Amino acid sequence: MAGADGDDSLYPIAVLIDELRNEDVQLRLNSIKKLSTIALALGVERTRTELLPFLTDTIYDEDEVLLALAEQLGNFTMLVGGPEYVHCLLPPLESLATVEETVVRDKAVESLRKISQEHSPVDLEVHFEPLVKRLASGDWFTSRTSACGLFSVCYPRVSSTVKAEIRQHFRTLCSDDTPMVRRAAASKLGEFAKVLELDYVKSDIISLFTALASDEQDSVRLLAVEACVSIATLLPQEDLETLVMPTLRQAAEDKSWRVRYMVADKFSELQKAVGPEITKNDLVPAFQNLLKDCEAEVRAAAANKVKEFCENLPEDSREQIIMTHILPCVKELVSDTNQHVKSALASVIMGLSTILGKDNTIEHLLPLFLAQLKDECPEVRLNIISNLDCVNEVIGIRQLSQSLLPAIVELAEDAKWRVRLAIIEYMPLLAGQLGVEFFDEKLNTLCMAWLIDHVYAIREAATCNLMKLVEKFGAEWAQNTIVPKVLGMANDPNYLHRMTTLFCINALSEACGQDITTKQMLPVVLKMSTDQVANVRFNVAKSLQKIGPVIDSSALQTEVKPVLEKLATDTDMDVKYFAQEAISVLVLA
């Protein structure tokens, strides 16, 4: 290993070390990412005594360098000599845990959590726990917020005296002066509760939870809602009513819409955590209120949860609750004044049909679907159309097809190309649901019309759509319905449309197979090689390259080769280039 060429092997490492302080961020970043190589070359001893002290002081650097450093250090245990020396990694990570950039701090905390597991119980108390305490009582809120994420990893592995200290520190941070710290504590409350003994959950956590949930800042209160889910899961059912529900009820009616939004957003989790009885008695009315909230953001969040909430209702009373309590609210939301609310509802409402069954769907839901299909906002209509499969399973699509068709046609001709693009993307799905006959009769013309749309993105999507349709309906269908129309466009006076023919052929050849490609498509492509527009000609070369593998080899030699050779001598540079490329790819030279 050592010896005469020892110097040579040192050179790349020397470069890496020097570049740790290069002026170019990219080079520094590169070196930091290869930190393990440096450490390996230095050996564990020098890594501990020289490299880590240097890194501890480099917190001046750019965020991306610090982020990479924080990540590297999480995997450094073996490089400093194994678990016995893992505590050497704490100083650099401690300084990274106090920088102002949240992503860096979070990564440092993540690495600290990781290496905490590699500490022996003794080292945890001697080295790790003091670090947590230092951070928790730091001058700046950055270090105190970082401490919040570390309590739960050391708590289970320390003595009961230290446990008491940790609980005390957490309590202190929950009532910190800085809202940033209270937010960090609130967001870790659930996680911390999970590692605590049940008695302490009841005595400590509940009081902290109650305090945070009535904090003066709504940005803190809303985080308590999240903790509510974890805490409710930990407590026995009989304690929920007294310990958790008063706070949850209060949150669902909070003065601040952001807190109510959070309740709506976490509703499914809350529902699972509190169980069926409380759901029936408390959550159903709460959910009704959220669906009728005065703030549109809250209604939209609640509307998003309608299906999940209904699905998770206790089976014995599910239908009754939906029919008498939920459905009336849903009906109102269909004609909400806010389009985000309507579109959130439209994205889930179809899912109710599987829960309610055929008769209820036809009687109660179908009118709502139809109303939404006629909504003035395209997003609402699109959301309904994109979820057709749920209804299809329950009542069959025929019930809807009368209203569906005008809605699709209208979207297909919408003035906004993004709307047209969205409906094209649902075409293969619709074709599957509606069947080939209905498709041929009503939708085929739309699909062909998109090929000559004036927006390229639409023409491109239409091409791709044809390919998916052929995959669904088969080559024979393609030969009868699509291919003639596509090939017809080769004579179009507009060169953009002629190019669309080529793009379609590129997309369809594989799905259509050798026979159709060689006999029908190839002649058209070859004929277009004499097009007066150079763009068409070089696309001919590109098409030939693309479909070459599909056509049979004799045609390749006798028909394709001469054409490509001719194009390779074209006056246009691009045509020449692509012809030559095709020749070499198809190995025709």
Place this chain on the structure above:
Amino acid sequence: MAGPGGDMQWCFSQVKGAIDDDVAEADIISTVEFNHTGELLATGDKGGRVVIFQQEIENKNLPQFRSEYNVYSTFQSHEPEFDYLKSLEIEEKINKIRWLPQKNAAQFLLSTNDKTIKLWKISERDKRPEGYNLKEEDGRYKDPNSITSLRVPVLIPMDLMVEASPRRVFANAHTYHINSISVNSDEETYLSADDLRINLWNLEITDRSFNIVDIKPANMEELTEVITAAEFHPHQCNTFVYSSSKGTIRLCDMRASALCDKQSKLFEEPEDPSNRSFFSEIISSISDVKFSHNGRYMMTRDYLSVKIWDLNMESRPVETYQVHEYLRSKLCSLYENDCIFDKFECCWNGNDTVVMTGSYNNFFRMFDRGQRRDVTLEASRENSKPMQVLKPRKVCAGGKRKKDEISVDSLDFNKKILHTAWHPQDNIIAVATTNNLYIFQDKVN
């Protein structure tokens, strides 16, 4: 001779900026702001520069020799730009600076011009790495074959270096000119206001902001008022106010709804019919609004007066102070020379007992709220000897002019004090004349 705060007298401490009368446009100070401890003082100018002064910490034990502010860091915050889509020049002028509550050893501030807000980090560095493997310390490369061992750089002390680095750029959210920025007490968000809209930003997210107020009418011809200033409540994270060109202040509660189009309180003083004139609407336009430190009151500045409002009383201000009532007869000429559109700012002292605002002729005014006393002081080169006590000035509005009084007609309207700032705890004030920054402090007896 009694000044605000009993027998307090103000004396000259320092003046910053060039002495010559020939003022370069770029050097005109456009904003002044102390940080939360008062240790740092930032100014912004029309040239897009931010200059930060730091209070020297020596002489802490000798209060009569209170330490001076010296330049700590200077950096170019904004550059002139051109909006090619709208064919508009975007000035580099710094409209506002706001300090963030301190979060670690570094300091952070937001600075804004008409369109773009930037978050700056000001940090100190006192160590530098030493030791290369492949070159000598002076930069000469070593022979690669001479490397027989690896060397890890070590950090050695060096002279203190202050660096300002841009951390975030919040752009493309304002169609009109930004007039205010204000950091929320949740320490996570801030607002930015332009003529017609107010946006809410997260300090860490630059690619989106939420519109919380939009007063743009569907038809711009129906436009009757614009937003002139906006500020968050110092303690309640859900409350903010914005003032309008019509002299009203709206207080909004962000808890009520996502878009705060409906205010929860509207502060408006009924117009005095006897004072009604062609200029009534122009002079009632509010140029600045500031919450008191305790959060109970807010102060507004219009062209002729300063008003203090109790947040619990919307019908009229609890206190009104005339800043330069003698100008009421001069409004016509002030309209002609555009001075009537000057935007004077105002500020509170540390314990909310005194307020300060600027006037013309390099005069500035202080009003003692408890003792109902006021004083006019002047920032000028003539009384800029160390620890020289400022003499109160008097303007004579018509009639006989007494000794030491200045006639209204001899006021210089080109010398105006628009921007002033009060140290958050101590009696130290920073007053910006056109291109000079004066620092005064109370005379400790």
